[in-house]
Amino acid sequence: MPVYDFIIIGLGTAGAATCMTLARRGFRVLGIDRHRPPHALGSHHGVSRSVRRAYLEGTAYVPMAMESWELWRKLESDSGRDLLVETGNLTIGPPDSPAVTGFMASAQTYDIPHALLSASEVRKKWPQLVLPDTFVAGLEKSAGIVFPELSIEAFLAEAEKAGADLAFDEPVNRWSEDHGHVHVHTARNTYEAGRVLVAAGAWTNGLLDLPVNPLQPKRVPVHWIEVTDDPGLHLGHLPVAFWQVPDREPLASAENHTEFYILPVVGPAPKMKIAFHNKLVDCDPMTLDRTVWPDEVDGIKEMMERFLPGFQHYPMTSDVCMYTMTSDGHFYLGKTPGSENVYAVALAGHGFKFAPVLGEILADLMTDQAPGVDIEMFSPERFG
Numbered sequence: 001m002p003v004y005d006f007i008i009i010g011l012g013t014a015g016a017a018t019c020m021t022l023a024r025r026g027f028r029v030l031g032i033d034r035h036r037p038p039h040a041l042g043s044h045h046g047v048s049r050s051v052r053r054a055y056l057e058g059t060a061y062v063p064m065a066m067e068s069w070e071l072w073r074k075l076e077s078d079s080g081r082d083l084l085v086e087t088g089n090l091t092i093g094p095p096d097s098p099a100v101t102g103f104m105a106s107a108q109t110y111d112i113p114h115a116l117l118s119a120s121e122v123r124k125k126w127p128q129l130v131l132p133d134t135f136v137a138g139l140e141k142s143a144g145i146v147f148p149e150l151s152i153e154a155f156l157a158e159a160e161k162a163g164a165d166l167a168f169d170e171p172v173n174r175w176s177e178d179h180g181h182v183h184v185h186t187a188r189n190t191y192e193a194g195r196v197l198v199a200a201g202a203w204t205n206g207l208l209d210l211p212v213n214p215l216q217p218k219r220v221p222v223h224w225i226e227v228t229d230d231p232g233l234h235l236g237h238l239p240v241a242f243w244q245v246p247d248r249e250p251l252a253s254a255e256n257h258t259e260f261y262i263l264p265v266v267g268p269a270p271k272m273k274i275a276f277h278n279k280l281v282d283c284d285p286m287t288l289d290r291t292v293w294p295d296e297v298d299g300i301k302e303m304m305e306r307f308l309p310g311f312q313h314y315p316m317t318s319d320v321c322m323y324t325m326t327s328d329g330h331f332y333l334g335k336t337p338g339s340e341n342v343y344a345v346a347l348a349g350h351g352f353k354f355a356p357v358l359g360e361i362l363a364d365l366m367t368d369q370a371p372g373v374d375i376e377m378f379s380p381e382r383f384g
């Protein structure tokens, strides 16, 4: 039976980064994936992911976001690939919305260069974005976009270069623990390791038997606006923009809002991305319907009509991705309850930007080292 120090189940975002980090630290590592990442069946496809540091989801993420930015740049130089571009990022909503107050708290606490723009200032600079007068926008200029497929290719190439074994198209069916060893069972093989990471994204529930399960896969429709003739929507002209639009009072709760975002055109295809970030439907990754439903298209068209009317006449195509949501919207990261040597990670729909730092953190945890950043709020133990 092949024996390793560590086995990583799932070589998508978190798994590929952790596989690379552990292999670079000199360990014998096996990474296994049910598909051949990067692929379009999980959570990491779709050309672009936003990267920012003035983190509206909580100040606790900022040290991780800062370190991750540096590690993206390092991965670019190690791998010789361009992975990260600066576009700027707008966080848009009423001044007292959780998104805007969260953005301001992170920017001010960590002295991140930023500006708070009025609706008319935004409309003047980016006429494509039609903000109501009651909205403001937090601008972080040094934010941008990372390319997910190229990044995963880079992680996996670096992992192999550092000596990791990678197995593709080999679903893991289950694992078992026995006196400090973990056995990982696939249809083809049984492998043994000292420790295992379950980084299976939306499929994680199939590999964990949690007494209290806070993880829920969600279907995420993504829409592409084909803006062939408008260079004003391409990279360098339009920032990433995250909108938090109130549905009802009180505005202090993020649940009382509709959240969507746009990412400018990147890459050769002239397609601008738009998608909802919340109010998503539960799904099962094994039976996911990958066609986009008419009401999902209507919902996003309604947002465009209200806030991006200039986009309405362009053709639109759509696709389906998945989030692995936790019940509190924060990451799930650490040893799985009831196990000594099996760790798990789930990223609640906002994890890509942190991939390189997550690789470091998970490698630290799995080798009994204290991570350089505080991750207590991501502990699986918080769910009991």
Ligand SMILES: Cc1cc2nc3c(=O)[nH]c(=O)nc-3n(C[C@H](O)[C@H](O)[C@H](O)COP(=O)(O)OP(=O)(O)OC[C@H]3O[C@@H](n4cnc5c(N)ncnc54)[C@H](O)[C@@H]3O)c2cc1C
Binding pocket: 009, 010, 011, 012, 013, 014, 015, 032, 033, 034, 035, 036, 037, 042, 043, 044, 046, 048, 049, 050, 051, 170, 171, 172, 173, 199, 200, 201, 202, 203, 204, 207, 220, 221, 222, 275, 321, 322, 323, 324, 345, 346, 347, 348, 349, 350, 351, 352, 353, 354
């Ligand atoms: C539309 C969309 C837009 C997003 N935008 C952003 C953004 O702008 N910024 C940001 O930071 N984040 C964003 N995210 C979130 C981010 O992409 C995810 O949090 C992240 O990709 C999740 O990574 P993961 O490793 O958990 O899952 P994945 O990357 O999906 O990896 C899981 C891997 O596990 C494999 N696997 C599953 N089951 C098994 C098994 N039994 N055996 C072996 N392998 C298995 C799968 O094949 C897959 O390769 C977005 C997500 C979506 C869907």
